[in-house]
Amino acid sequence: MLNRRNLLRVGGSAALAVVASGEGLLSPAFGADSDWTRLAGRLQGDLVLPGDANYPYAKQLQFAAFDSVNPQAIAYCETVADVQACVRVARRNGVGVRVRSGGHNFEGWSTGPGLVIDVSRLNHVSVGASTVHMGPGAASIDALAALAPHNKQIIAGTCPTVCPGGFISGGGIGNQTRMFGLGADRLVSAKVVLADGSVVHCSPTRESSLFWALRGSGGGTFGIVVDFEVKPIDAPNMVHFVTYWSWNDAQRMFPAWQEWMASAPRALGSTFVGYLFDAAPGNAPGIGITGGFHGPKSQLDAELARLSALSGAQPVNTTVRDLSYVDGMKAAYLCDTISTSQCHRVGQTPDAVLPRTGYQTNGFRLFNRSLDSSTNDAILTAFEADRHAGQGRFLQCIAMGGAASDINPRSTAFWNRDAQFLAGYVALGEKATPADEAAATAFIDKGSAVLDPASSGAYVNFPSSKLPNWREAYHGGNYPRLLRVKQAYDPGNFFSHPRSIGS
Structure with a gap:
């Protein structure tokens, strides 16, 4: 592993002298050890190369399926200057880059064969008079804990180690969406490293087109955000609930959940999950409905009773706890x-216990209305069909609407403001054989074919394994404007991935 400290320690003064003389001395055929040594000498953070002992870990994302991708280098940036140096060197020498914060992208867009610019160490969380500043690598669980003593909080997603670099840039959906809007809706300003290595501050009054584009178009397109300034939320408590229901009631529960959330108070956020931990023939699925309520427990109790009345079914088990927001x-x-330290992926902290995901295949869509009975039945039937032993599968649906729908779709880059819920299929397992991969692909393809006709769009932070019309599905009528912003700030398409703007 190369960094400035160990270069000095082993007597790398000659290499540093070359670095100090400027980037122009880098070899035209960039990629030799000496080239990476020069870049490492400019970094406060660490540069990890394929021959380093920690390279196998450094290249990891949340999903082990992308371990086959072997970047030329991974740069752990600790300062804005580190990010600038990586961008300038990579651009000057024609090295492709991918930007990584939490490493949770379902399709692996935060890794590639060139230089991975990892911003996980830009994980600051600071509190101002009326706003909160967060680095792109501040994991949700850490930000929540840091803000708790200040009686301020933020919108966070459904996974503890997701970071603002991806979450806010793509919109940011969670159980708080209906009450407080999207994560991107709370953005006040951002500091961004552009494709030429310069730094700009954007807000509604400065670089306003860039600010508009950053609020919901997805990460890895316009630049590298190195600081997010957001408006905190007022959420002193969260009544957390988990209910389990028999799959025998699925045909009643799935439409009832949609009706329930369409008429629920905004303080209620909820997720419907159909689950099969092993999709072997004969195994019975289950249903979980979970979420958070920002109000008195008595009101949530009444809402849960209303769900039972709408469905005509009773839960198998219910747990309701009135807790602090954190x-x-x-x-x-x-x-x-x-x-909090343990609530990280293994390797991220000394005592982290959360596992990685093996392989995962996804098909998600957005819906702007409750579904008719034939569509509901088809969605449930597809979930149970074509069983495959050892495959975990989920039908995951997250309620939206509420405050997220108050904003005009052209006011931010997030187009699908009329969405009432996100729904999709997930197939996963520990380690995929070719048969496992084929079965997962077939399950998601058939499920997506059921979802498509009724859908109103798609969510860039939950990318589907296949989505032919992704420009329209993600960005709708905002895509032409996003292209203009892209051409203004990154005309050479330096920041790109398979579904970035302009790809």
Whole structure:
């Protein structure tokens, strides 16, 4: 592993002298060890190369399926200057880059064969008079814990180690969406490293077109955000609930959940999950409905009773706890019995216990209305069909609407403001054989074919494994404007991935 400190320690003064003389001395055929040594000498953080002992870990994303991707280098940036140096060197020498914060992208867009610019160490969280500043690598669980003593909080998603670099840039959906809007809706300003290595501040009054584009178009397109300034939320408590229902009631529960959320108070956020931990023939699926309520427990109790009345069914088990906002989020993350430090992916902290995901295939869509009975039945039937032993599968649906729908779709880059819920299929497992991969692909393809006709769009932060019309599905009528912003700030398409703007 190369960094400035160990270069000095081993007597790398000659290499540093070359670095000090400027980038122009880099070899035209960039990629030799000496080239990376020069870049490492400019970094406060670390540069990890394929021959380093920690390279196998450094190249990891959340999903082990992308371990086959071997970047030329991974740069752990600790300062804005580190990010600038990586961008300038990579651009000057024609090295492709991918930007990584939490490494949770379902399709692996935060890794590639060139230079991975990792911003996980830009993880600051600071509180101002009326706003909060967060680095792109501030994991949700850490930001929540840091803000708790200040009685301020933020919108966070459904996973504890997701970071603002991806979450806010793509919109940011979670159980708080209906009450407080999207994560991107709370953005006040951003500091961004552009494709030429310069830094700009954007806000509604400065670089306003860039600010508009950053609020919901997805990460890795316009630049590298190195600081997010957001408006905190007023959420002193969260009544967290988990209910389990029999799959025998699925045909009643799925439409009832949609009707329930369409008429629920905005303080209620909820997720419907159909689950099969092993899709072997004969195994019975289950239903979980979970979420958070920002109000008195008595009101949530009444809402849960209303769900039972709408469905004509009773839950198998119910747990309702009136918690602080932080403890409610820890419960949602299944981290309420472990420490904040433990609530990380193994390797991220010394005592982290959360596992990685093996392979995962996805098909998600957005819906701007409740579905008719034939569509509901088809969605449930597709979930149960074509069983494959060892495959975990989920039908995951997250309620939206509420405050997120108050904003005009052209006011930010997030187009699908009329969405009432996000729904999709997930197939996953520990390690995929060719047969496992084929079965997962077939399951998602057939499920997506059921979802498509009724859908109103798609969500860039939950990318589907296949989505032919992704420009329209993600960005709708905003795509032409996004292209203009892209051409203004990154005309050479330096920042790109398979579904970035202009790809």
